[in-house]
Amino acid sequence: MLCLSFTSLLVLVLGVSLGAAFPQGALRKSCSLSKYKFITRHEMKAARKMTEHFENIKLLSDRKCNTRLFHRKWKIAELSVPDRVMLVEAELDLTIAMLELPTVPSFDETRQRPLAFLTQVREDLRHCMATEATSHQPSGRLRHWLQNLQTAKKTETTGCLEASAILNVFQVLEDLRCTARREQCT
Numbered sequence: 001m002l003c004l005s006f007t008s009l010l011v012l013v014l015g016v017s018l019g020a021a022f023p024q025g026a027l028r029k030s031c032s033l034s035k036y037k038f039i040t041r042h043e044m045k046a047a048r049k050m051t052e053h054f055e056n057i058k059l060l061s062d063r064k065c066n067t068r069l070f071h072r073k074w075k076i077a078e079l080s081v082p083d084r085v086m087l088v089e090a091e092l093d094l095t096i097a098m099l100e101l102p103t104v105p106s107f108d109e110t111r112q113r114p115l116a117f118l119t120q121v122r123e124d125l126r127h128c129m130a131t132e133a134t135s136h137q138p139s140g141r142l143r144h145w146l147q148n149l150q151t152a153k154k155t156e157t158t159g160c161l162e163a164s165a166i167l168n169v170f171q172v173l174e175d176l177r178c179t180a181r182r183e184q185c186t
Contacts, residue, residue, distance in 0.1 A: 063163035
């Protein structure tokens with residue numbers, strides 16, 4: 001009887017100890033964008049090569065736009081962290097969609113690495129949005145920008161959207177870094 005009580009007590013102590021060592025939800029994949037605080041030199045070089053190649057193969061007339069999506073009167077640091085995540089996701093959606101368009105074979109090769117990297121970032125970002133509160137309503141600034149984006153998708157040419165997204169890929173990466181740093185943006 002004493003042996004059974006001691007065994008029960010030991011199981012209870014071990015259970016409590018293990019419960020403290022592995023808090024609830026710890027086994028669930030955490031939301032961390034910290035790996036994007038500093039984007040590797042290889043990824044930045046691939047993005048630079050892609051934008052330079054794009055500039056060399058596209059005609060100037062193909063890039064004319066009526067809207068300037070990536071020129072905002074506010075800075076990303078002025079947004080809340082949830083707004084930043086929503087902004088970066090929208091920027092990534094547009095950029096990835098434009099990189100997935102059919103293109104000349106030489107550019108197809110150049111865009112593969114940036115496309116794979118940006119697709120992985122978007123997956124990580126979506127995971128974060130799914131694990132954190134999804135009831136966030138965008139601020140007025142972000143809501144206005146998102147409306148402009150939707151309007152541009154309907155009214156601008158594919159060439160305009162493609163040029164805007166690809167030529168502003170470094171702004172998207174900077175917005176990602178700012179979002180990953182949470183409060184430490186300039």
